[in-house]
Amino acid sequence: MTQSELGLISEDQRSNWIRLRTMILLRWVAIVGQITAITVAQRMYNLQLELGLCYLAIGVSIIGNLIAIFVFPENKRLSETENFLMVMFDLLQLCFLLYLTGGLNNPFSLLVLGPVTVSASVLTLRSTLILGSTALVLVTLMVNFHLPLRTEDGFVLRIPDIFVFGQWIAICIALLFISLYSRRITLEMHSMSDALAATQMALARAQKLNDLGGVVAAAAHELGTPLATIKLTSSELVDELEDRPELKEDAELIREQADRCRDILRSMGRAGKDDLHMRQAPLIEVIREAAEPHQDRGKEILIEDGPGPGGENAQPQILRQPEIIHGLRNLVQNAVDFARTSVWIEALWTEDIISIRIVDDGRGFPPHLIGRIGDPFMRRRRSEGEKKARPEYEGMGLGLFIAKTLLERTGAELSFANASDPYQSDRSTGQRKGAIVEVVWPRALIVPIPLEIGMGVGENQPIKI
Numbered sequence: 001m002t003q004s005e006l007g008l009i010s011e012d013q014r015s016n017w018i019r020l021r022t023m024i025l026l027r028w029v030a031i032v033g034q035i036t037a038i039t040v041a042q043r044m045y046n047l048q049l050e051l052g053l054c055y056l057a058i059g060v061s062i063i064g065n066l067i068a069i070f071v072f073p074e075n076k077r078l079s080e081t082e083n084f085l086m087v088m089f090d091l092l093q094l095c096f097l098l099y100l101t102g103g104l105n106n107p108f109s110l111l112v113l114g115p116v117t118v119s120a121s122v123l124t125l126r127s128t129l130i131l132g133s134t135a136l137v138l139v140t141l142m143v144n145f146h147l148p149l150r151t152e153d154g155f156v157l158r159i160p161d162i163f164v165f166g167q168w169i170a171i172c173i174a175l176l177f178i179s180l181y182s183r184r185i186t187l188e189m190h191s192m193s194d195a196l197a198a199t200q201m202a203l204a205r206a207q208k209l210n211d212l213g214g215v216v217a218a219a220a221h222e223l224g225t226p227l228a229t230i231k232l233t234s235s236e237l238v239d240e241l242e243d244r245p246e247l248k249e250d251a252e253l254i255r256e257q258a259d260r261c262r263d264i265l266r267s268m269g270r271a272g273k274d275d276l277h278m279r280q281a282p283l284i285e286v287i288r289e290a291a292e293p294h295q296d297r298g299k300e301i302l303i304e305d306g307p308g309p310g311g312e313n314a315q316p317q318i319l320r321q322p323e324i325i326h327g328l329r330n331l332v333q334n335a336v337d338f339a340r341t342s343v344w345i346e347a348l349w350t351e352d353i354i355s356i357r358i359v360d361d362g363r364g365f366p367p368h369l370i371g372r373i374g375d376p377f378m379r380r381r382r383s384e385g386e387k388k389a390r391p392e393y394e395g396m397g398l399g400l401f402i403a404k405t406l407l408e409r410t411g412a413e414l415s416f417a418n419a420s421d422p423y424q425s426d427r428s429t430g431q432r433k434g435a436i437v438e439v440v441w442p443r444a445l446i447v448p449i450p451l452e453i454g455m456g457v458g459e460n461q462p463i464k465i
Contacts (some may be wrong), residue, residue, distance in 0.1 A: 018077065018078050018083055018122055019075070019076065019077055019078070020068055020072055020076045020077070020078055020082075021074055021076075023078065023083075023086050024065050024068055024069060026118075027061060027064075027065055027090065028065060030061070030090065030094075030114075031058060031061050031062060031065070034058050034097060035058060037108060038051070038054050038055075038058075038101075041101075045151075046151060046152040047149055047150065047151060047152075047157070048149075048150040048151070048152065048154075049100065049101060049149075050100050050147060053100050054097060054100050054101070057093055057096050057097050057100070058097075060093065061090075061093055064089070080123065080124060080127065083122060083123055083127075084119075084123060084127045084130075084131070087115045087118055087119050087123070087127075087131060088115075088130075088131060088134070090114075090115045091112070091115040091116070091131060091134060091135060091138075092134075092138075094111060094112060094114075094115070095112065095135075095138040095139075095142065098112070098142060098146070099142060099145070099146050099147065100146075100147050101147070101149060102146055102147070102148060102149040102157065102158070103142035103143065103145070103146025103147075104139070104142055104143055104146075104164050104167045104168055104171075105146070105148075105149060105157065105158045105159050105164065106149070109139070109142070109167065109171065110171065110174070112135050112138075112139060112171060112175070113171070113174055113175060113178055115131065115135070116128075116131055116132050116135050116175055116178070116179050117178055117179065117182050119131040119132070119179075120132075120178075120179040120180075120182040120183040120186070121182050121183070121186050122186075125183075128179065128183065132175060132176075132179055135175055136172060136175060139168060139171050139172065139175075140168065140172075143164060143165075143168050223261070223265055227258050227261055227262050227265075228262075230254065230258045231255055231258040231259065231262070234251050234252075234254040234255035234258060235255055237251035237254075238251045238252055238255065279319065279320055280317045280318060280319050280320060280448050281317065281318070281320050282315050282316075282317055282318075283305065283315055283316055283317075283318050283347050283349065283354065284303060284305050284315060284347060286318055286320060286324065286325060286328075287303055287328065287345055287347060287356065288303065289320075289325055290324075290325050290326075290328035290329040290332060291303070291328075291329070291332045291345065293329065293333075294329075294332050294333055294336045297336055299336045299339050299341060299342065299343055300341060300342045300343070301332070301336070301342075301343045301345065302342060302343070302344050302345070303345045303347070304344065304345070304346045304347065305346075305347040305348070306347075306348060307348070307349055307350065309350065315349075316349050316354060316443070316447050317447065317448065318354065318446045318447055318448075319446050319447075319448060321410055321446070323406040323407065323409050323410050324406075324407065324410055324446065326402075326403075326406055327402070327403040327404075327405075327406035327407035327410075327412075327439075328356065328403070328407075328439070329403075330399045330400070330402055330403035330406075331358050331400075331403050331437050331439070332345070332358060333399060334399055334400060334403075334435075334437075335358050335359075335360040335362075335434075335435065335437070336360075338360060338362040338363065338434070338435065339360035339361055339362045339434065340360075340361050340362055340434075341361060342360070342361050343358065343359070343360045343361075344357075344358070344359045344360070344432055345357070345358050346358075346359070349443070350443075351443065352442065352443055353440055353441065353442060353443055354440070354441045354443050354446060354447070355438060355439065355440045355441075356438070356439045357436060357437070357438045357439075358436070358437045358438075358439075359419060359432045359434065359435070359436050359437075360432075360434040360435055361431055361432060361433060361434050362434040362435060363434065364418035364419065364420065364433070364434045364435045365416060365417075365418055365435050367418070370416055370417070370418070373400055373416045374400055374401055374404040374414070374416070407439055410441065410445065410446060411441055411442060411445035411446070412439050412440060412441045413439075413440050413441075414437065414438070414439055414440075415437075415438045415440075416435070416436070416437055417435075417436045417438075418434070418435060418436065419432055419433045419434060419435075419436055420433040420434075
C-alpha cells in the first residue's frame with residue numbers, strides 16, 4: 001500500500017492543523033503572566049527595571065494579537081511558515097524580556113523551553129532544529145549579556161557564577177531532552193493514528209467488496225425473471241417468423257443477447273453470492289483465498305494441513321471474516337516479498353485451537369526488530385538493489401501492523417520468530433530457515449456452532465440499496 005492509497009498525512013500537512021486562535025490564546029496567557037511578573041517585581045520588591053522597554057516588548061505582542069484577531073477569520077489555520085514565524089517571535093520576545101530583567105539570574109529563564117517544546121510537537125524537524133538552535137544561542141549569550149536586576153538602593157541581585165553556569169547547563173539539557181522527548185512521543189502518536197486509519201480503510205475496503213458481491217448476487221437473481229421472459233418471447237417470435245427472414249434474424253439476435261446477459265449475471269452472481277451458508281468455509285479454502293493474489297509472483301506457495309495431537313481428522317469450517325482473510329493476505333505478502341523461492345503455510349487444528357504458521361526461506365526478521373514487529377514504524381528507504389530484487393514490494397512498514405491488528409480483532413494471538421540465524425552465511429534455498437509467523441485462535445472464536453440435522457441456515461438478510 002502506498003501513502004496516497006492509505007491517505008496518510010505528512011508532517012507538513014499536520015503543521016497546518018493548528019488554528020490561529022489557539023496560538024493567540026497561548027500568547028494572551030503569556031502576556032498576562034509577563035505583566036503580572038513585572039508588576040509584582042516593581043511594586044512588591046521595588047526592583048529597578050527598564051519598564052519602558054519591558055512594556056514595549058509586551059505591547060508588541062498585544063498589538064500582534066489584536067491584528068491577528070481583527071484581520072484573520074476565527075477558523076484560520078496556520079501554515080508551516082506562519083506557525084514557525086509565530087513561535088520564533090514568541091521566543092525572541094521572551095529572550096528580550098529576560099535580557100532586560102537579569103538574564104539567567106532571572107528564575108523565569110526556564111520559560112525558554114515553552115516555544116521550543118511547542119515547535120517540537122507541531123512543526124517539522126527543520127523548523128524545530130532552527131528554533132532549538134536559536135534558543136541555545138540566545139541562552140548562551142544571556143550568560144554574559146544582560147541588564148542586571150537592581151534593588152531600590154542600587155544593589156545588584158545576582159546568583160554566584162557557578163549557579164549561573166549550572167542554570168545554563170540545565171536549560172541547554174532541558175532544551176535537548178524535552179524537545180526530543182516531545183517530538184518522539186508526537187511522532188509515535190501520529191504513526192499509530194495513521195496505522196489505525198490504514199487498518200480501518202483496509203477493513204472497510206474488504207467489507208465493501210463483500211457488500212458489493214451481495215448486491216451483484218441480488219441483481220442477478222432479480223433480473224433472471226425478465227431475461228427468461230425476453231428469451232421465451234423471442235423464441236416464439238423466431239418460430240412465428242419463418243416466412244419473414246429479416247425479422248426472424250432480429251428475433252434470433254434478441255434471444256442470443258438475452259442468453260449472453262443470463263450468462264454474465266450467472267457468473268457475477270456466483271462470484272458475489274453472500275448467502276449465510278457462504279459465510280463459512282473450510283480452513284484450507286480460506287487460506288487459499290488469502291494467498292491467491294500472491295500465487296503468480298515468482299515464489300512457490302505450499303499449503304500443508306493436518307490435525308494436531310488429539311485433533312479430529314475432519315478439516316474445520318471457519319468463519320470467512322474479512323479481518324481473517326485480509327490479515328492472512330498481508331502476512332503472506334510479507335513472506336513472499338522476502339522469500340527467496342518458497343513460502344510454506346502450515347495449518348493445524350486440535351479440539352481447542354486452530355493454528356496457521358507462515359514460513360519462508362528468506363533472511364528472516366532482523367533480530368533487533370523482532371520485539372518491535374507489529375508496531376507501526378516506517379521502514380527505511382530501499383536501495384536500488386532491493387527494488388530490483390522485490391519490484392512488487394511497495395509497503396511502508398504498516399503491513400504487519402495491519403495484519404496483527406485485524407487478526408487480533410478476531411481473537412488471534414500472533415508470534416514472530418526466525419527459524420535460524422539471519423546472519424548465517426551458508427543459507428540454501430528451498431529450506432524453512434527464514435521468518436516464522438504463527439497465528440493461533442481459540443477454536444470456539446472462529447469455528448461456528450454446527451447446525452443440527454434438518455435445521456436451515458436461516459433467512460438471508462435483505463440487501464438495502
